Amino acid sequence: LQLLNLTWTYRLHVNAVHLRLVYMSGTVLPANCKRIRHKTHSSGYQLARQSTNGQQTRQQCLKRFLIVNLLLVLYAWSVIEAKPCSPGCTKHGTCNHELGRCDCPRNLTGDNCDEPIKPLARVCKHNGFPSLEECVAETPLRCLNACNRRGRCYGGWCHCHEGYYGADCSLSLDANGRPEQLAGMGFSAAPGPPRIYIYELPPRFTTHKNLDRFDRPLFAHLWKRIISSGHRTTDGAAADYYYVPVDFRYMFSEALLVLQYIQQTWPYWNATGGARHLLLSTSDLGGCEGKQLMRIRNLTAQAVWVTPWGLTRKHPRVWWPGCHRPGLDVVIPIPAQTNGMLRTPLNPRVTPLERNTTFYFSGKICGDNRDPRADTSSWPVCQTATNPLYSAGVRQQVYYHHSKRPGYIVVPRSRSYVRDMSTAKFCLAPTGGGHGKRQVLVARFGCIPVPITDYVLQPFEPELDWEAFSVTVKEEDVPRLHTILGAINDTKLSQMQKSLACASKHLWWSSLWGGIFGDDGRYDAFATLMEILRVRLLHPGAPPEQYRQLDERFRRFADCELDDEPPRNVSLCTYGYDLGLEGIAPTPYCEWRKYGKYGIPGGAICEGALNIAACPRPWQ
Structure with a gap:
C-alpha cells in the first residue's frame, strides 16, 4: 500500500499497478481484477476462458499477477518521475x-x-x-x-x-x-472503448513541422478526432491503445528517434512490447516503403500499423513485399478527393442519372507516364518498357483486353470524369505504384468497385464484407472480366448498389472534412476505425472476417443499421471545396479555409459547437 501511495506522488495512477496490456506468456494482464464479474470483462478474457465462475477468475487474477503488478509499479516509478x-x-x-x-x-x-x-x-x-x-x-x-x-x-x-x-x-x-x-x-469521456492514450511528443517531431507541406495530413486529423470524440484517456495505464501522433511516411531518420523517446520516457511501450500501439503511415506501400521505413516496421512487430496498403504477402511478379497482417493491422481509406464530389448520385440533393456504361476507368495506364498505343491488336500496349509492372501490370492488361469492347470505357483521361463514374455500373479499382484510391472514389459515386491486384485487401477489409458491394477479380482472370461482370444480373446489381451506398460512408472521413451524403457522420471512416478497435478488445484473437457474426452491434454498424437517434438539432456541415455547388449541398459548407490544413478544431463534425468537448457524438 505504501508503494501504491508513492506512485500518486509521481502522478502515476493506481491503475499503473494493473497495466492492462502487458503480455506475460501470451496472457493479457487485466486492468483491474475486480472488474471481472459474472460477465467476462474484455481485459480478463484470457483468464475468464479458464473458469466460468467470476469469483474464481478474480482470485486467479490476484494470485497470478500480484508480483508482476508490484514489479511494474517499481518500473513505472523509475521511468516517469x-x-x-x-x-x-x-x-x-x-x-x-x-x-x-x-x-x-x-x-x-x-x-x-x-x-x-x-x-x-x-x-x-x-x-x-x-x-x-x-x-x-x-x-x-x-x-x-x-x-x-x-x-x-x-x-x-x-x-x-x-x-x-x-x-x-x-x-x-x-x-x-x-x-x-x-x-x-x-x-465527458466516450461511454465505451476504445480508450486511447496519445503520446505528447516533443514538438520537434510533431507541431514544428509545416503541415501545409504535407500532401497527406491524416495523422493530425486523427489526432484531433481522438480528442474531440472522447476516446482519449490521460491515464496511460488504463488505455486500450496508444497513438503515436506522427505519420511515419514523413519521419525518415527521425522515426527511430521517436520510438526511442517513447521507450525512454513512458513505461507503456516496454511493458507491452509495442503491442496495441497505433502507428500510422500513409505511404504508397504502407509501412514497407523504403529501407528506413522497413527497418522501423521490423522493429515494431507487435504494433498495429494503420495504413492504406493491404498486401498480405509478397506479390509474385512485383517487388512489393507483404506488409499487412489481417487481424493486427488495419487498412484505412486514403482521404481521396476530386473536383465535383457533391455531384455524386449518393447526394440526396442530386438526381441520379441512368447507368448505361458497363465498365469504366480513366487514369494513368502505362508506367512511363505516356498514353498507351491506340492499336490494341498486339502486346505490349505501352510505348516504352519503362516501369512495365506499374499497377502490377493490371491497368495495361485491362486496356489491352477491354478498351475496345462495347459498353467499356478504358481511357487515360476524361473531361467528364465525375459524370462518367456516375453513369457506369462497374469501375476499375486498381493499384498504382502501391495503394490505389479509385476504390474509394468510385464507391463515392455509386459505381461498383472492381479491385484487381492479387493478395491486396481493400480499406477495412475483411472487417467489412467487400463481396457485398464490389467484384474482386484475380489478375489471371482479366481476359474474361467481361464474362464475370456479365454474370451479375440486375437483381444482384441492385443489391450491391444498396450495400455500396452504405459502404461509401465508411470509406469517407466525413467527421473530419465534412459530409457528402447528407449523413451525420456516425458511419464515417473514423467511426469505423473505432468500431474495429472496439471489437478487437471484446473478441481478442478472433479472425476479422468473423466480426459481423461475433458482435451484433458491429454488424448493424457495418450495414448502416444503428437504431440510436442522433442528438437533436445536429447537422454535419458539407465538404465545401467546390465553389459554385452550394445549391446542391445537403447542409451549409464547412468553414475550413481559415484553419488551413489543420482543419476545423475537432473535425468538421464540431463546427458550430461551443468547444471541442461539446462536439456531437451521433455514433455513441
Missing part, C-alpha cells in the same frame, strides 16, 4: 507538467527557451518553411484544435497559457496533480 519545469520556461515555452519538459518554439532552445536557435534558416527549412517569416509568424487558427483558445499559435505550434500544456493546450493538472483534458469545458 515528474520534475518541475525551469522557472522561466513558460515565458517563451510551454511546460509539460507531467514530464517537466519545456517545449520551445522553433527559434528557441534551452531549459527556459531563452537561447536562440542558430542557424535558424536551416531549422526552418528542415521543418518545411520556405522563409524565416513564415517559420516564426503568429497564425492564430492554424494549429491543432486552434490551441483550444488556451494559447497562441505560431505556424502549428501552440504556446499555451500558464497551467495548460499539450500540442493543443488541452491538458492541465487537477487538484490532485493528475492530468485531465479540456478542464472546465464540460468534457
